[in-house]
Amino acid sequence: MSDELPTADAAYCATLDEVTELLREQARSWARQLRLVAQLDTLSRRARHGTAQFVQLEMAGSWQIGQLTATRWQWESERVHDALPRTLAMLERGDLLVHQAVVLLHRTRHCTPDVARAVEASVLPAGAELVPADLTRRVDRAVLRIESEQADAAEQRHADAAAQRHTFAKPLQDGMGLAGAVLTAEQLTAWQQGLDRLERRERLADRASGVERTAEQRRADLFAGLPAMVLAGTAQDRESSRATADPTRPPLGASTQEPAATGLRPWTLGPEHVAAQVVLNVHVPVATVLDLSHSPGTLDRYGPISAEHVRLLRPHSWRRVLVDATSGRPVALDDALTSVPEDPHLARQQVVDRLVPEVVVDADEPQHDPSARLARLVDVRDVHCCGPGCSGTHTHRDHLVPFPLGPTSAANLGRLSPRCHRAKHAGWTLVRHLDGSTTWTSPVGRSYHRPSPHDEPPHVDLDADLPPLLRPRPRSGSPTDTGRPAAWERAVLPPGEEAGDEPRDEPADAVEDEPPPF
Numbered sequence: 001m002s003d004e005l006p007t008a009d010a011a012y013c014a015t016l017d018e019v020t021e022l023l024r025e026q027a028r029s030w031a032r033q034l035r036l037v038a039q040l041d042t043l044s045r046r047a048r049h050g051t052a053q054f055v056q057l058e059m060a061g062s063w064q065i066g067q068l069t070a071t072r073w074q075w076e077s078e079r080v081h082d083a084l085p086r087t088l089a090m091l092e093r094g095d096l097l098v099h100q101a102v103v104l105l106h107r108t109r110h111c112t113p114d115v116a117r118a119v120e121a122s123v124l125p126a127g128a129e130l131v132p133a134d135l136t137r138r139v140d141r142a143v144l145r146i147e148s149e150q151a152d153a154a155e156q157r158h159a160d161a162a163a164q165r166h167t168f169a170k171p172l173q174d175g176m177g178l179a180g181a182v183l184t185a186e187q188l189t190a191w192q193q194g195l196d197r198l199e200r201r202e203r204l205a206d207r208a209s210g211v212e213r214t215a216e217q218r219r220a221d222l223f224a225g226l227p228a229m230v231l232a233g234t235a236q237d238r239e240s241s242r243a244t245a246d247p248t249r250p251p252l253g254a255s256t257q258e259p260a261a262t263g264l265r266p267w268t269l270g271p272e273h274v275a276a277q278v279v280l281n282v283h284v285p286v287a288t289v290l291d292l293s294h295s296p297g298t299l300d301r302y303g304p305i306s307a308e309h310v311r312l313l314r315p316h317s318w319r320r321v322l323v324d325a326t327s328g329r330p331v332a333l334d335d336a337l338t339s340v341p342e343d344p345h346l347a348r349q350q351v352v353d354r355l356v357p358e359v360v361v362d363a364d365e366p367q368h369d370p371s372a373r374l375a376r377l378v379d380v381r382d383v384h385c386c387g388p389g390c391s392g393t394h395t396h397r398d399h400l401v402p403f404p405l406g407p408t409s410a411a412n413l414g415r416l417s418p419r420c421h422r423a424k425h426a427g428w429t430l431v432r433h434l435d436g437s438t439t440w441t442s443p444v445g446r447s448y449h450r451p452s453p454h455d456e457p458p459h460v461d462l463d464a465d466l467p468p469l470l471r472p473r474p475r476s477g478s479p480t481d482t483g484r485p486a487a488w489e490r491a492v493l494p495p496g497e498e499a500g501d502e503p504r505d506e507p508a509d510a511v512e513d514e515p516p517p518f
Contacts, residue, residue, distance in 0.1 A: 024094030031091035037077040054423040060389020061448030068391045081115035107139040110160040175309040287458040291470045327438040328454035330381040332360040364407035378413045383453040386438040387420030
């Protein structure tokens with residue numbers, strides 16, 4: 001019998017070896033990237049003014065990544081060099097693969113550099129033979145063992161970890177999204193127990209009201225509604241205080257707070273509870289509203305949603321936005337909100353009656369801060385920050401030409417995140433183009449282009465007959481198909497001004513552009 005493997009077996013093994021070599025090359029490539037990013041950070045301090053402070057913008061613009069990704073890459077490079085030198089050396093030789101190194105990097109992220117180096121010395125090179133799950137357990141045991149020998153190390157690690165607690169929200173496809181929080185162990189346990197109790201109450205209420213939802217659907221609906229529930233409770237507390245001072249004043253939401261005959265019902269949130277507190281802004285092409293097109297709409301702080309999804313929503317009010325016919329860039333908005341009739345035919349006719357072309361004049365305002373009307377236009381028009389790799393929605397309204405040399409007008413105002421705003425005043429130059437696109441140039445002369453956030457609007461023939469009114473079919477298991485009272489449905493878009501009327505001065509990194517750390 002021949003000692004040689006059959007031809008098929010030999011090809012099979014050769015393919016395994018080829019992929020193994022590719023993984024080793026990937027490890028060597030990542031190690032080189034880590035060294036170069038660290039070198040770039042060092043060189044940026046010697047480059048022209050402002051580059052060191054805003055190297056993340058340069059990285060984002062050059063490599064087509066988000067600024068938060070650039071910040072993470074900087075941290076990984078610095079951390080590996082300072083705390084995991086053995087890991088870096090093994091990556092450079094291809095003796096440790098990327099997914100194994102990531103375990104060491106993230107499971108020791110809150111350890112002191114001394115503890116991290118001791119941990120990698122304990123688990124490497126034997127850890128190179130382990131799958132991530134086994135390596136994770138070995139690293140965690142090593143961390144606990146080594147920290148037990150250092151009096152303050154564990155306490156400091158726990159404090160550093162607790163300081164990193166945060167929430168996250170990330171749009172997904174098909175009109176869905178991912179939200180959650182990174183909590184301390186005790187916060188997580190308390191949250192789970194509280195949600196369990198709320199879910200049991202909702203289950204009884206569903207049963208009494210004939211509503212069909214799975215346990216997970218109830219949990220998701222509760223999770224989504226918690227901020228609004230708290231806001232509603234806060235509003236009720238304020239109203240109760242007023243009622244104490246004025247006994248003749250009816251309590252807030254009295255009409256919706258009467259218990260059902262059984263004493264149980266699903267949680268409902270009427271617009272009277274959250275007016276001007278929880279507002280969803282949905283931007284919809286008029287052709288979609290008139291059922292002449294299936295162009296998607298846009299949900300603020302989420303992104304595109306399908307025309308069918310748009311039709312599932314029941315707006316309480318709407319505001320007309322005039323856009324440039326060639327670029328789709330908003331140029332003016334109505335001052336007042338228009339209430340939407342309950343009858344869908346009347347609602348559509350109301351839109352038709354407002355389809356009147358208008359000439360828009362961008363008038364200057366004498367003061368530094370824009371009026372609510374102008375601020376609203378800038379917020380709707382620019383959508384998010386236009387900086388390299390930045391899509392932050394927590395922004396400042398920046399004068400392109402500083403006031404008073406430049407006017408307070410739509411053409412001279414734009415939305416910038418705090419970091420990009422500082423960069424613009426520290427050597428970076430910004431050019432805004434008529435179609436809504438922008439070009440940034442860094443202090444070292446490199447230019448980065450951002451396209452307009454808007455698309456050309458679909459054509460609407462004002463003389464054409466409207467098609468039959470489309471009636472969307474609710475998605476199975478969705479909140480719009482639960483049989484909840486109409487007040488809950490209308491809470492999707494309660495009355496009140498848009499959130500864009502408020503100043504936006506939160507930090508730029510409040511908006512994540514990476515998946516949560518699972």
